[in-house]
Amino acid sequence: MVKNLSASKESSHSCAMATEAAPPQTAQIPVINVSKIDASTADKLVDAAATFGFVFIELETTNIDYNDVQRMFELSKKFFASPRSEKAKCAISENVFGNQISRLRDLALNFGEFADGKAQQPMPDALAADESYLSGFFDSCHGLCVRLLQLFAMGLKIDEDAGGKDWFSARHNRSGPSGSILRLLHYPIIPAEAGYVPEKDIRAGAHSDYGSITLLFQRPAQEGLEILSKGWQPVPVHPDGVDAARPPPILVNIGDLLSYWTGGYLKSTVHRVVVPPSAKIGGEDRYSMAFFCHPVDTAVLVPVPSALLRERGKKRGAMDAEAEGKAITAAEHLKGRLAATYGWKK
Ligand SMILES: O=C(O)CCC(=O)C(=O)O
Numbered sequence: 001m002v003k004n005l006s007a008s009k010e011s012s013h014s015c016a017m018a019t020e021a022a023p024p025q026t027a028q029i030p031v032i033n034v035s036k037i038d039a040s041t042a043d044k045l046v047d048a049a050a051t052f053g054f055v056f057i058e059l060e061t062t063n064i065d066y067n068d069v070q071r072m073f074e075l076s077k078k079f080f081a082s083p084r085s086e087k088a089k090c091a092i093s094e095n096v097f098g099n100q101i102s103r104l105r106d107l108a109l110n111f112g113e114f115a116d117g118k119a120q121q122p123m124p125d126a127l128a129a130d131e132s133y134l135s136g137f138f139d140s141c142h143g144l145c146v147r148l149l150q151l152f153a154m155g156l157k158i159d160e161d162a163g164g165k166d167w168f169s170a171r172h173n174r175s176g177p178s179g180s181i182l183r184l185l186h187y188p189i190i191p192a193e194a195g196y197v198p199e200k201d202i203r204a205g206a207h208s209d210y211g212s213i214t215l216l217f218q219r220p221a222q223e224g225l226e227i228l229s230k231g232w233q234p235v236p237v238h239p240d241g242v243d244a245a246r247p248p249p250i251l252v253n254i255g256d257l258l259s260y261w262t263g264g265y266l267k268s269t270v271h272r273v274v275v276p277p278s279a280k281i282g283g284e285d286r287y288s289m290a291f292f293c294h295p296v297d298t299a300v301l302v303p304v305p306s307a308l309l310r311e312r313g314k315k316r317g318a319m320d321a322e323a324e325g326k327a328i329t330a331a332e333h334l335k336g337r338l339a340a341t342y343g344w345k346k
């Protein structure tokens with residue numbers, strides 16, 4: 001959640017001889033089956049991450065049960081339906097997107113790492129009875145991230161003697177605190193009488209995520225995400241080729257940390273959430289859920305021992321830092337991103 005881009009850069013210029021604007025092109029993000037941990041799956045994943053920074057994962061090919069996703073969204077609805085004063089006790093404020101306050105986004109609810117099934121922060125009354133369930137869902141999300149990190153390690157051809165496919169996952173082993181977060185989000189529709197102002201009414205401002213990888217769960221027919229790739233491109237909930245009757249695939253994106261670690265080879269792509277046409281005509285609120293996976297705080301971001309990155313020969317990010325004798329930890333990287341966004345002193 002950094003690199004906040006100013007809204008003015010996004011507004012389009014009007015033209016006297018207005019012609020019908022071409023609809024923005026939908027991002028052609030690949031959809032991948034991750035049931036096998038093999039070279040072909042790994043290569044597809046790395047290709048998508050290096051090209052788009054985003055990739056869809058077929059939910060049915062993961063360890064995550066769709067019934068659990070649906071139950072999580074039920075819990076999210078229950079939380080967001082509680083009185084604002086209740087929500088405010090546990091929710092993080094509007095500044096999750098770099099102080100951008102939008103009338104189109106409810107408060108967001110963040111859960112950090114649980115300990116023995118217990119949240120390490122105040123639990124909202126609406127979810128108090130479901131604490132261990134939420135903790136279980138956090139674990140499942142982390143489990144999927146570990147699988148994906150193994151595939152990324154294979155696709156990057158990390159040296160076997162350095163740890164091979166387990167090189168990243170060993171650094172995400174939950175042996176201590178980490179920046180990982182499970183976040184519940186809610187964006188209400190705009191009541192017709194409130195009037196929609198396209199330049200102002202962005203649901204979540206342009207940003208990139210901080211961590212290694214993010215899992216994003218979306219609801220059928222609740223569109224709104226866009227990625228910045230040759231202009232803003234809408235990202236569907238059900239991409240081409242995925243039947244709308246199937247569970248929406250999980251959208252995975254690369255965060256700033258993994259991009260830094262790989263010298264920019266894997267892309268941390270800027271994205272935002274807007275009001276899609278359907279929601280301007282009395283459509284649905286948007287509920288989404290994000291799991292931000294981070295390494296353990298103490299993991300040192302040394303250059304990834306990857307044959308593929310060596311061949312590329314570019315020395316940026318973690319490679320640069322190590323060459324200057326300034327390798328940083330995951331916690332320091334996160335602190336730096338937060339400082340850049342919120343203007344905190346490092
Ligand atoms: O709500 C969404 O779909 C995206 C949220 C997001 O990008 C974030 O929380 O970092």
Ligand SMILES: [Fe+2]
Nearest residue numbers: 207208209271
């Ligand atoms: Fe994000």
